[in-house]
Amino acid sequence: MVHRSSPFEGLSPREIMRREQEEATRQPAWLPTGTQTVGPYFHFGMVERGDVPLIRGDNLPPGQRIRLTGAVLDGAGAPINDALLEIWQADGRGRFHTERAEPDFDGFGRFATDADGAFTIDTLKPGVSDDALPAAPHLDVHLFARGVLHTLFTRIYFDDEHNQHDPLLAQVPEERRDTLIARRSTTSSEDVVTYHFNFYMQGAAETVFLIEQE
Amino acid sequence: MSSLDFDRDFDPRLNGPVETHQPPQVFDPYVSTRLRGPRNGLIPIHSGLTERTAPVYGFHNIGGEDNDLTVQHEGTPLGQKIIVAGRIRDTHGQPIPHALIELWQANSAGRYIHKRDQHPAPLDPNFTGAGRTFADAHGYYSFTTIRPGAYPWGNHYNAWRPAHIHFSVLGQGFRQRLITQMYFPDDPLLEIDPIYMANPDRRVRDLLIARYDRRFDIPDNALGFRFDMFLGPNGTPLE
Numbered sequence: 124m125v126h127r128s129s130p131f132e133g134l135s136p137r138e139i140m141r142r143e144q145e146e147a148t149r150q151p152a153w154l155p156t157g158t159q160t161v162g163p164y165f166h167f168g169m170v171e172r173g174d175v176p177l178i179r180g181d182n183l184p185p186g187q188r189i190r191l192t193g194a195v196l197d198g199a200g201a202p203i204n205d206a207l208l209e210i211w212q213a214d215g216r217g218r219f220h221t222e223r224a225e226p227d228f229d230g231f232g233r234f235a236t237d238a239d240g241a242f243t244i245d246t247l248k249p250g251v252s253d254d255a256l257p258a259a260p261h262l263d264v265h266l267f268a269r270g271v272l273h274t275l276f277t278r279i280y281f282d283d284e285h286n287q288h289d290p291l292l293a294q295v296p297e298e299r300r301d302t303l304i305a306r307r308s309t310t311s312s313e314d315v316v317t318y319h320f321n322f323y324m325q326g327a328a329e330t331v332f333l334i335e336q337e
Numbered sequence: 338m339s340s341l342d343f344d345r346d347f348d349p350r351l352n353g354p355v356e357t358h359q360p361p362q363v364f365d366p367y368v369s370t371r372l373r374g375p376r377n378g379l380i381p382i383h384s385g386l387t388e389r390t391a392p393v394y395g396f397h398n399i400g401g402e403d404n405d406l407t408v409q410h411e412g413t414p415l416g417q418k419i420i421v422a423g424r425i426r427d428t429h430g431q432p433i434p435h436a437l438i439e440l441w442q443a444n445s446a447g448r449y450i451h452k453r454d455q456h457p458a459p460l461d462p463n464f465t466g467a468g469r470t471f472a473d474a475h476g477y478y479s480f481t482t483i484r485p486g487a488y489p490w491g492n493h494y495n496a497w498r499p500a501h502i503h504f505s506v507l508g509q510g511f512r513q514r515l516i517t518q519m520y521f522p523d524d525p526l527l528e529i530d531p532i533y534m535a536n537p538d539r540r541v542r543d544l545l546i547a548r549y550d551r552r553f554d555i556p557d558n559a560l561g562f563r564f565d566m567f568l569g570p571n572g573t574p575l576e
Contacts, residue, residue: 139475143424155428155569157541158359159518160367160532162503164451168441168467169505175396198372205453211387211511219386224395231392254386263387263511270369272360272535273379274516278387294382324373334379335388335512 158274161267163205166235170207174234177210177246180227186215186247190317191279191305194240195266198325202240206268206322209233210244212261217250248281248316259289266322266332275332279320280304295331302330360535367531368492388512394437397469404470406482414464416445416483418559421519421547425476425506428569432476433513436568439469439505440480447486447500456488481559487526499526499533508568519564520546 134142161169178188195203210232213219220229230249234242249260259280266275280286282304292300305318322330362374402408407418425436443449443466446458450465464483472478485500499520506515520527527533527546536542544567553561 154358154540154544154567156515156517156566157536157538157545158516159503159535159545160369161505161516162518163453164449165441165503165505167449167451167465168439168503171467179396198376201372203373211391213387219390220392221390222393224393226395229392229395231394231396233396252386258385258387261387265511265514267516268373270367270371270373271362272364272367272370272374272532273362274514275375276388276512276514291382291385295380299377299380325376329375329377331377332375332379333382333384335384336381 158272160269160272161207163269165205165207165267170233170235175232177212177230177232177244178228182227183247184214184216184218184220184228186250188315189246189248190315191242191244191246191262191320192317193242193305193320193322195236195242195268195322196240196324200326202236202238203268203324204236204238204240206236206240206266206271207233208236208242208244209265209267210246211263212246213249213252215247215250217252217260219252245315254290256290257288258291259284259286261289261291271324273332276334277330277332278303281307281318283307291333295333299331302328358536358538358541360537364531364535366493367535370535384512389510391507391509391511391513394507397437397439399469399471404468404478404480406464406466406468406480408481409465410463412463414444414461414483416461416464416486418481418555419484420479420481420553420555420559420561421502421564422477422479422553422561423547423563423565425472425478425508425566425568427508427513428567432472433508433568434472434474434476436472436476436478436509436513437469437507438472438478439467440482440502441467442482442502443485443488443500445483445486447488449488458486458488479553484521484560487524492531497526497530499524499530504564504566506566506568513568515566515568517545517566521562522546522549 195206212230236242252258261278261280305320308317363370425433444461444464448458487497487500501518501520504517547562547564550561550563
């Protein structure tokens with residue numbers, strides 16, 4: 124195995140800084156790189172061996188197993204069969220696994236939609252996370268697809284939790300909050316509780332997407 | 338659509354948050370956005386702990402050859418060998434250490450290995466077109482690959498995508514996130530490409546074009562291109 128060294132290796136710190144300064148005069152550093160669509164061919168680059176599951180083994184932190192199913196639908200109600208969902212969440216006790224690579228569960232996953240635009244996310248139900256104000260259980264989601272120009276971001280909440288106290292959901296116009304809440308399915312068993320959630324890209328029930336303000 | 342008039346077709350009312358320097362959600366010349374781009378604006382929020390945290394990305398088992406797309410098979414891929422290198426920083430200019438960078442691209446003939454790509458250009462048995470690496474402690478990254486070819490797509494009559502490389506970058510928090518495409522200098526297809534042109538700000542579009550940089554050449558072997566990326570909270574207004 125030949126590991127080629129970076130073209131930056133071997134430069135003195137002074138030389139790197141000189142070059143960066145030169146760079147800064149040409150390029151305003153505060154301009155964020157523009158987002159572009161992920162396109163239709165991301166699978167072999169981002170989910171090479173199929174989805175990146177959230178549950179990858181048996182060594183799991185305590186928590187309720189859940190299954191979240193749903194679909195991504197366009198403005199005509201047609202399934203989007205080339206979308207990618209990227210998930211980040213707390214574990215069942217509301218803790219974020221940020222310290223070390225954890226092979227069986229770290230709260231991160233990727234799920235590509237199938238031919239019917241559908242996805243199935245098996246995970247642990249996130250706990251109430253210990254923010255400045257306690258946050259209701261939720262999944263963070265990025266949605267990427269051909270024809271989607273932004274890096275779309277939102278949260279998914281659960282309809283059997285106390286969402287009325289959540290500090291982020293309170294910032295969403297009340298009449299649209301329902302678009303961010305997964306519904307508990309009546310077929311839930313004791314072992315795995317199932318929820319349903321659809322992404323509607325347009326229309327009366329258009330899913331709310333979020334952006335941070337300074 | 339036989340010709341594209343981007344000034345005419347760009348409707349600022351469909352833009353995302355004002356002054357974000359990001360593309361609109363719906364850009365009529367790029368047909369797929371018409372039914373897929375959300376029509377409502379993004380809801381501005383003050384985010385929480387979830388958005389500021391991220392795991393130590395371990396889902397790829399990244400080895401030494403994952404950032405060299407020319408050595409992943411028995412033989413050498415066809416096409417022009419290039420180095421793509423640069424630095425990952427935030428919008429304040431601070432380097433983002435250890436970002437996970439993934440890229441994917443067509444081969445030199447303009448064909449993706451993806452099963453949905455029906456363009457009848459040849460596949461290259463010695464080229465997959467996917468790579469990944471971590472930036473170093475100072476945000477620097479480097480890939481060795483093959484210059485991709487342009488390819489036709491179905492957006493409008495005789496539509497061609499300019500040669501490009503797809504990039505995905507995961508930074509230090511879940512929202513320090515970028516999905517973009519890198520282009521090559523002096524490509525006449527750029528100005529007639531609805532995806533590249535979807536961004537209304539020429540300065541932002543210019544930054545999607547890598548610069549030829551002789552410092553990154555491998556003499557008599559590969560040409561060097563520099564591509565820096567700046568990750569902000571998406572939508573940070575220009576100061």
